[in-house]
Amino acid sequence: MRRGANVAALAAGKRVLLEGAQGVMLDVDHGTYPFVTSSNAVAGAAAVGSGIAPRAIGRVVGIAKAYTTRVGSGPFPTELTDALGDRLRVDGDEYGTNTRRPRRCGWFDAVVVRHAVATCGVDALALTKLDVLTGLDPLRVCVAYELDGRRRDTVPVTVRAWERARPVYEELPGWRESLTGARSLADLPANARRYVERLVALVEAPLALLSIGPQRDETIRIGDVF
Numbered sequence: 001m002r003r004g005a006n007v008a009a010l011a012a013g014k015r016v017l018l019e020g021a022q023g024v025m026l027d028v029d030h031g032t033y034p035f036v037t038s039s040n041a042v043a044g045a046a047a048v049g050s051g052i053a054p055r056a057i058g059r060v061v062g063i064a065k066a067y068t069t070r071v072g073s074g075p076f077p078t079e080l081t082d083a084l085g086d087r088l089r090v091d092g093d094e095y096g097t098n099t100r101r102p103r104r105c106g107w108f109d110a111v112v113v114r115h116a117v118a119t120c121g122v123d124a125l126a127l128t129k130l131d132v133l134t135g136l137d138p139l140r141v142c143v144a145y146e147l148d149g150r151r152r153d154t155v156p157v158t159v160r161a162w163e164r165a166r167p168v169y170e171e172l173p174g175w176r177e178s179l180t181g182a183r184s185l186a187d188l189p190a191n192a193r194r195y196v197e198r199l200v201a202l203v204e205a206p207l208a209l210l211s212i213g214p215q216r217d218e219t220i221r222i223g224d225v226f
Helices: 003-011 045-050 083-091 110-120 159-164 190-203
Strands: 061-065 068-070 104-106 124-128 139-147 150-152 166-172 207-211 219-221
Touching (some): 061 110, 083 104, 110 139, 110 190, 139 190, 166 190, 190 207
Parallel strands (some): 061 124, 124 207
Antiparallel strands (some): 139 166
């Protein structure tokens, strides 16, 4: 939609949906510089790119996977470079859509996601690919970093600090039951539900959508999305 059309649509009382194309950690100002893209990827940049006023943005929905991935070089404290990382890549089809470039895969990094939530003012979270973790036990979640002998709950601000950051993990029990057919949180295996609830608590954003498979009917709607 053209920029002028965005403004006109809002003036007519219509809803406008803006979609981001990059992750927050690739933001030129708030990401893992210099391993970033050339522009701002945070939610606030949507107003600049679309030509609408910042106050017109009424709700921000953040999207995160149930594990963490990254494309290309750059810091990745929870990266798995073993067979388990390969399994996540294959089961999650973690390859570039056009280039088929393999993505780096690792355990869920709550520090990074919490940073994204705070930076973007996320109102609700859409958690995807929970089904990819089925059969893994135990599951690990990065809840903080250890940097120079001290625990920190926020992301480092320099390249050298990122290099020294080590993940502090919390282990959670996995599940082996299939998630196919679940249409509510109550339908999930108990351990899958506990895992989701723990992630939501760690990143400090309420859950609105939960994806348990690639099909349209495999998305559980928990709350008001828009």
